[in-house]
Amino acid sequence: MAGSLHPTPLVLRVPEKIHSPRRTGNVLSATRSTFRAIREQPELWWFLIAYLLYLDGVNTVISIASNYAKTLGYQTGAILETLILVQLVGVPSTLLITWLGQRYGPRPFLFAGMALYFVVVGYGAAMPSHSFSVAGLAINPLFLLGTLVGIGQGGIQSLSRSYFLSLVPEERSASYFGFYNMLGQYASLLGPLLVGGGIGGMALALSLHDAGVGEVTVYESSSALSELGVGINAFPTPRVN
Numbered sequence: 001m002a003g004s005l006h007p008t009p010l011v012l013r014v015p016e017k018i019h020s021p022r023r024t025g026n027v028l029s030a031t032r033s034t035f036r037a038i039r040e041q042p043e044l045w046w047f048l049i050a051y052l053l054y055l056d057g058v059n060t061v062i063s064i065a066s067n068y069a070k071t072l073g074y075q076t077g078a079i080l081e082t083l084i085l086v087q088l089v090g091v092p093s094t095l096l097i098t099w100l101g102q103r104y105g106p107r108p109f110l111f112a113g114m115a116l117y118f119v120v121v122g123y124g125a126a127m128p129s130h131s132f133s134v135a136g137l138a139i140n141p142l143f144l145l146g147t148l149v150g151i152g153q154g155g156i157q158s159l160s161r162s163y164f165l166s167l168v169p170e171e172r173s174a175s176y177f178g179f180y181n182m183l184g185q186y187a188s189l190l191g192p193l194l195v196g197g198g199i200g201g202m203a204l205a206l207s208l209h210d211a212g213v214g215e216v217t218v219y220e221s222s223s224a225l226s227e228l229g230v231g232i233n234a235f236p237t238p239r240v241n
Contacts, residue, residue: 034175044167044176051160052183054114059158060191061120061149072129074142080144089150091207097155098162101202106159106166116152 039045069079101109127141161180168176205216 031178034172034179037172038176038179041167044164045166045168048179048183050165051180052187054117055156055160055184055187056189056191057117057121058153059188061124062153063188063191065149068124069142072127073231074129078140078142082142084144085146086153089147090154092152094154094158098158101159101162106163110156110159110163113152113156116148117156120145120152121146130216142199 066079066083069082070076097109097113107118108129127145129141131138131140133139164177164180165173208216
């Protein structure tokens with residue numbers, strides 16, 4: 001109830017501005033101008049492409065972590081504890097890495113964060129589903145994975161913004177950061193399609209198969225299909241003569 005009522009005063013009391021077609025055209029023209037300006041700066045252009053790719057990996061780890069842990073047989077309680085651990089580790093590590101980036105430059109620490117995520121993905125792929133012992137100390141593999149994710153996650157995002165800021169002309173920072181934030185919103189599409197099953201994974205597998213990529217295997221954690229309250233409809237496109 002509270003969630004449905006809290007925007008009511010805003011809707012009733014704040015008038016909505018109606019944007020004219022001329023203003024919309026001006027926005028589109030400014031967007032094209034910003035895009036051309038970014039293309040004329042090779043270092044900035046290639047950074048944005050790299051940012052889209054590596055942040056997609058970061059967001060994929062975040063979005064599928066819980067389902068992946070369930071697939072390995074971890075209980076909900078252990079998964080929730082790991083998520084809390086990620087936050088507890090992530091806050092101080094982000095502050096420390098941000099301070100180091102401001103003092104020594106963000107680029108080397110940004111590369112270090114990417115290297116750490118390679119370790120995260122590699123360890124996650126080979127991670128056992130039971131505790132192991134190191135020097136007589138029992139270690140939960142999921143907690144170790146959460147610690148590594150917490151160290152790298154916030155630092156990569158913070159350093160990316162700092163490095164991007166160092167490349168942006170001060171007089172056009174607002175428009176440039178519009179592109180940056182837009183890429184950040186889209187940087188979670190490719191990864192889940194590549195590693196996930198369901199409708200997205202099946203659609204990607206069929207597309208790769210039709211493109212002649214070769215044998216494509218889809219891995220699904222569920223042993224049987226069940227009703228989930230979701231669906232997809234497909235209709236043929238009418239032919240126009």
